[in-house]
Amino acid sequence: MSGRRVDRLTSILRRRGIVLPSFEIYGGVSGLIDYGPVGAHILRRVMDKWIDHWTSHGDIVEIDSPTITPEPILVASGHVSEFNDLMAECGGCGSAFRADHLADGRHEDPDSLDADAINAILDAGVKCPTCSESKWSDVRMMNLMFSTRIGAMKGARVAYMRPETAQGMFMLYPVLFRHFRQRLPFGAIQTGKGYRNEISPRQGMIRLREFNMAELEYFIDPEEPPCPDLSAWGESVSFVPDPDGSHPGMHAMTFSEALSSGIVRHPTVAWFLARTWDFLIGVGIDSTRIRFRQHAGTEMAHYADDCWDCELHGEYGWVECVGIANRTCHDLLSHEQHSGSKLLRGWRQYPEPRTEIKDVLAPIGAVIGPVFKDEAGAVMDALKELSEIPDSTPFTLSLADASSVEITNEMVTRRAEEVTVHGEWFTPHVIEPAFGIDRIIWHILDHGFTETEKEGGEYSIMSLDQTVAPFDIAILPLFDKDGMGDIARQMWASVNSMPGVRGEIDSSKSIGRRYARVDEIGVPWAITVDHTTLEDGTVTVRRRDDQEQIRASVDEVLSRLASGEVSSLF
RNA sequence: GCGGGCAUGGUCUAGUGGUUAUGACAGCAGGUUCCCAACCUGCUAACCCGGGUUCAACUCCCGGUGUCCGCACCA
Structure with missing residues (x-):
């Protein structure tokens, strides 16, 4: 075997229509890729699995918003100035x-x-x-954003292709708040394309200009962060804390230990690290090649308070595939300030209503009006906003426009007011796990790509988890004669009629060659229709990863396939 | 974005200022065989794009694009 493993893998991805450069007949464009007929189904299944992973929580819903984003949103988010x-x-x-x-x-x-x-x-x-x-x-x-215009000619507004899907979730915060009947915590997910005009895209599907993102924004009350029980995760995981913090180096421990030792600072973040782990294991990522790395203060994104990368190891070394950030109240607060919307808040109900006696200075309009004339309104507002009531009059009052006026005793009455407060408004904090789907798919393929030898020849198997394989099963008639082909085609139709299940049929060339073809793209099971099938209705079922095969009836195989339990036949 | 290497069928590649442009694998058709890439016959299919030099350019020169390596960049 010659050359580099990464080249042999890339070659298969192109040859078999998994992932390949876009627009190739026109010379290609760096940083843009196509998923071919085999790869697109893998992508679809990973995406579906991701959506299911989070929506199964119950307090997380899916939304979908435009990729074209008017400039003011990205000014508020900081992308126009910082990105x-x-x-x-x-x-x-x-x-x-x-x-x-x-x-x-x-x-x-x-x-x-x-x-x-x-x-x-x-x-x-x-x-x-x-x-x-x-x-x-x-x-x-x-x-680094792609700019565009909405509308034509003079009336056109400046816009950008979104650099992240997150802003769509923030825009829909008021709708989400209503949907969840005004109770935090809750979350929203969105999948779709994101765009970055990278100066120098490299490394195949790792640095793309248009890429598949999958992001979750989980809105919480910072004073009552959800603290799910982490004891269910018993595995030891690699953590690489902030090198400038108090736990430099690499640590192997459980999620629970990482939280209790202070390495992970926020309980909700710790929980998302664990759930991210679950997802990655579920799509077939090698658990020994996952690690969580904490950002140093200097590399923190402009909006993030604390940030963890989930890195996967493959042909390009350790690559950031998931970013889990505590974005605090940055986005909602900034959108509130820029848009003037009052709907970006959460309500914190007190356990008991609080009765407070407050000293207030009630302005006397009849005096203030004639004295300040045009400014009277601003003076009244400033008096209402006063957080600390001065002990005596006269005093100097600062107005919103930074000027100041003198308030004398005749202008106000001092009195104690009893108010009953049932709760308070606050800006929710948001924890954001952001997944780079293309990078994850690369690592699924990288970790699955197994090169072995078979009778002295090179042989490659794509060991994909059966839930993300491009086909669930291959149906191979040993011969396309004596009715074997007909039985195979009937089985194929039955398989494809099952919801969400896809089969592949192949009757060309030798049986060994057909096994090789489906092994190469990761089809987990193959059934072969042979002469015995004609007699007793049984077929052989072959397991991709060790080429073991057993015999079972057609009905048995089909029912196991429908329930995703083919492996129980072995 | 900079510097350097590279660019030939689907994949991996040989090669030349004038060729019918190698070969292997894959693919297709037929034959034979049949539970792990067997064999035989036939077939399909390529010189990245644009300029220039030349009687003649896939080959030499320039530019572009792509790709790889290094630097820089990287929410």
């Missing part, structure tokens, strides 16, 4: 660099500078690392 880099080009040799990196050492925090400030620093004599010249172009923004 880009200033780039500078050398006039001497044409090399391009991140401008803030060029300014390193000439400013304590180059990342915070705007374009003009960086231009000034560069022109002050920064030399090109490549050619040592100092002729810089003006720095320009490279935003």
Whole structure:
């Protein structure tokens, strides 16, 4: 066997129509891929399984929103300002660099500078690392979002292809809050395409410009975070905590231990780490090649308070495939501020209504009005907003527009008010597990790709979990004559009539070659119709992973297949 | 985005300034065999794109695109 394993795997993916470059007859486009007839079904099953995994919780529902997103949403989320880099080009040799990196050492925090400030620093004599010249172009923004316009001509609005599906869930928060009858916690999931105009996509399906995302936003009351029981997860898992924190290094422990030791800081986050583990195991990821890595403070995304990556190990090393972030109240609060909506809150009911006696300064409109005239409204508002009541008058009151006025004794009456408060509004926090589906599928294929030898020849088996295999079963007539082909076709029709079950039929070439073909794309079971079938209605059932075979009646095989229990025949 | 390597049927590849452009595997048709890629016969099918040099370019040159390696980047 020659060459690299990754090349042999990629070659199979192309040859068998699993995953391949898009638009190839026009030369291809870097960072865009197609799922072919075999791969698309794997993708569909992984997606379906993901949706089922979360919606089975009961307090999580699926939504679906547009990929085209008007600019203001992404301004509020921070993507327009944060999701880009200033780039500078050398006039001497044409090399391009991140401008803030060029300014390193000439400013304590180059990342915070705007374009003009960086231009000034560069022109002050920064030399090109490549050619040592100092002729810089003006720095320009490279935003990693694909921009577009909604509508035509002058009326068009600026928009972007969404860089994440999450914003759709935030936009629907009021609907979700109503759907769940105003009780936290609850969650929403969305699957679909996300877009990033990567500077340099590499590594096949790992860095894509258009990719399949699957995200969950779980809204919680930060004062009462859900603390599910983690004792059900007994396995030892690899954790790589923040290297700058108090637990550097690699730790193997249970989810429960990771939480109690303080490595995972938030109980709800710990629970999502465990549920993420369940999903990955369920789609056939090798448990020994999963680890959870905590982001260091310096690499935290602009919105995240605490962040874990679930990394999978494969041909490209450890690759981030799931990000689990505590986004706190960042998104909902920012959307509240930018949109003015008051609907992005949760209600926290007190166990007992609280009766509070509050000192209040009640403004006397009859005095304030004539004194302040146009400003009177602002003064009244400012008085109502006062959090601390001054002990005496007169005092200076700051208005919303930053001016201030003097309030004298005649303008207000001081009195104690009794108010009964039943609860309070707050901005929910959100825990977000975000899955990169294409990366997960790559690792499913990578972990499943098994190269062995058979009678001295090279032989490859794709050991996929049967729930994500492109076909559930292959039906192979030993010969396409004497009625064997007819029986096979009848069985094929029966199989395909089962909900969610798909079969493949193949009658060409030798039986060994047909086994090889279905092994290569990961079909877990093969049944062979032979002469004995004609006599007693039994077929052989072959197990892909060890090529064991047993004999069973057609009816038995079909009923086991319908219930997903073919393995119980062995 | 930078630098370097590479680009030939579905896959992996040989090769040349003028060829009918290798071979293997896969695929298709027929024959034979039949529970693990057997064999025989036949067939299908390729020089990344655009310019240039030349009588003639798949081959040489330039540009683009893709891909790989390194650097940079990476919610």
